[in-house]
Amino acid sequence: MSCTRLLVVGFVIAASAGCATSPQPPQTITAENKLLHSVDPAFGLIEQTDWAEKDWKKYQSETGHKAFSVSVLGDGSLYAVGFSADMKSRFLAIMASQHLCKYFSGGEGICRVVDIESNPINTKLTPSQIGQAPSRLLSHQGIESYYEYKEEPSPKAIAIANPSGAVYWVAGDPLSMTKAMNGCQASLAQYDVNCEVLENED
């Protein structure tokens, strides 16, 4: 019997357009973000902007290494936001949120990170499992999915979306590789560029 797993999203995304006024910082200011928030009035605009606040709330409910970026126009209004969560490092969270902000802003405004958090994650993965997983897997969810795949019998294949690191695997099917690639392509997020086979066992 064949088994497939849907694309596990590497980045968590949000984007929209609009404008805002009256800077006022939201309530949650962690020590890690004190400097970012204290020098950046753009952070205060999030709560004043409906679509951005919605994404901010979603971001706040996420765990792991995460970052929130906003694209700011010359007049100080927000144009787009992008955020990442559940990433396996702080560095990746920052890179991903900036990448997504840039993608969704379509070059309008300038993206900057206004919040970075590193929270405990709800995962069964051990640090050694995380360290030993292929480096291209960026999120804990992606790594968990990879280890689920590893436990399946051959034939099997796992495909990965670039650059989000989202994965899609198929096992117990002679056409696993084709199906994994097709599944990955079909589930590709709009900000992803392509899919590649991460591993394949005929």
Added chain:
Amino acid sequence: MKIKHLVKNTCQTWFSAGVLALLLAFSNTAAALERNLDNSLPMYGTVIWTTQDRKEISDYLAYVDTIYTNRQAAARDVNADGWDAYIDGNQPEAMRLFNLSWLLNNENMDTYSGFVRILSVDKKYKAAIEVGELALALGSKDSEMMTGLAVSYAYYAADFGGIGNEAYFARAHSLIDLAESLPTSCDVCNGERFFVAMLDQDYKQAKSIREAAALAGNPLTQESIEWLEAFLY
């Protein structure tokens, strides 16, 4: 064990004298890696590596591992050579070296400072701002990077006549404030603050900065003073 450690340290000192850059310039691994990559852009301008890129990056890192005990040290030395190339006016070579360094250690903030400086000098202000903002988020505490970022913001805003770009000028000022608030001294802060005020066409503020600098015994350059006077009189 002690002898081995000593030998490695000696090797590192020897290589830090610029020999690593020479090796990178002529090594097959660095050449192969760079064949398909765009070295005019920071971080090669991509978030997508091809399978071939990944293989060549891995070969390059393995090659550097044969020379250095750790990649952080190698990145520091490559950066030193990158700055030398920049000072010699060879910006393409500097960018190439900072890119190689970034592959070795993508959390070395000096590398991002190099990117910001080169992009800013090349008048690629938006690209400089994007890299500078990334560096800030990653934790850079480099006051020169911050002031470079501030000036890039001001140039970028001024490119559009400055109208409707008040937020970018404000960001430029706050970045200089941030650079000044750091424990390390910021020798360039005054001059860059003056520069931002001039680009913002705030000649009153520029004049105050000039006067304060003169009172503090650290006057602005004659060139800056003449620039201001051209607008004031």
